[in-house]
Amino acid sequence: MGLRERKKEETRIALSWAAIKLTVERGFDNVKVEDIAAEAGVSHRTFNNYFSSKGEAIAARHFDRAVQIADELRSRPDGEPLWEAIANAVFARFALGMQEAERPADGRWIAGVKLMSQHPEHRGEFLKAHTAAQDALAAAVAERTGTNADRDLYPHLVAGTVGAAILAAIHLWLHGDAPAPFEELLRDALGQVAAGLPTP
């Protein structure tokens, strides 16, 4: 990767991060594209060369992280049972990134994230990123199971189910009554869907 591409990637991340930071701090509607561009040290117009909306910039980090789950799955040993490999892939990339990238227990930050996550435009972009990543996961599942993502339901069902587990964990973590550690929720959710959701 040449200097050119590296710098592009840096700019992309700087923009996305700036978008997240400002939005969490001030609220989605109080951040102008201009502000994000300024924070990242580029022009307003350049922002739109990288992202076609504020929401997309915010969701880009989620997207990048989620796509890596598929990559991780591909690199799991062949002998590993499917659902085990998936759980390991999810944890390797997802739960890890959760700890490293985000502020720990800053109440103000978490409150901001909650607000952001409820904003309509963000929700739409977040879900788009989520399902796009899910498609990548379906392709990886197809590879691993010898099915065909263009013809069979199976890989999409697996990927969709895993995605649903992740979303459920996030949802309960952010909005649930009884707060539990995210990792525990995620492990629980993946365990339940892997076991086939028997009636409780």
Next chain:
Amino acid sequence: MGLRERKKEETRIALSWAAIKLTVERGFDNVKVEDIAAEAGVSHRTFNNYFSSKGEAIAARHFDRAVQIADELRSRPDGEPLWEAIANAVFARFALGMQEAERPADGRWIAGVKLMSQHPEHRGEFLKAHTAAQDALAAAVAERTGTNADRDLYPHLVAGTVGAAILAAIHLWLHGDAPAPFEELLRDALGQVAAGLPTP
């Protein structure tokens, strides 16, 4: 429901339908809000009293239909096993609406729908509608299984899994290699997730 509310509902549906029709015919970016309002016989400004974007207007029909699945589930007999009740609820509202509301085998129409379904803004709104309806389904599942949607993962996992099945069926139907009747895909998808997705 008084005349007032009935008329509001009619306007809402007329707007949503006009948005779909024009978008399918001309493509998302070649339809102005003005056009939709004109087609429905109201002012541009009134459109925004009902919907806050073109995409939302289009997705409104999906949303209304999807929410009814939850209602339908509530009205299934108590003795019916959960997954059976869900499958019946989905079919009662979803597959039915598929036949009645949409043009049958008009190739031009279907091509337009495919294009529309790929447009970023539509995708976001569609997914928002889908997950909103999914939340309603989770609530209904919680009711039926004696779990709590604010504390337990279970109802969200079930609803999410059902949602994933529906999306996978739609996806393969619209974009898959080997076209199969939608109803068959849907039945197959629901059957697989209900059975717990064993490795094939």
Next chain:
DNA sequence: CGCATATTTGCGTGGCTCGCAAATTTGTGT
């Protein structure tokens, strides 16, 4: 029939996305 309440509408404001072309930066071959 008249009045309180909802709804529609027009207008104005600020913001956003994107096409285009000029300016700047970067990689490469000599």
Next chain:
DNA sequence: ACACAAATTTGCGAGCCACGCAAATATGCG
């Protein structure tokens, strides 16, 4: 080291969109 081709950034402008506000209009109840 240097010059040139290719990629990237930037400024500008056009067109569209969402929404606040207040005036006009429609509705339904007593």
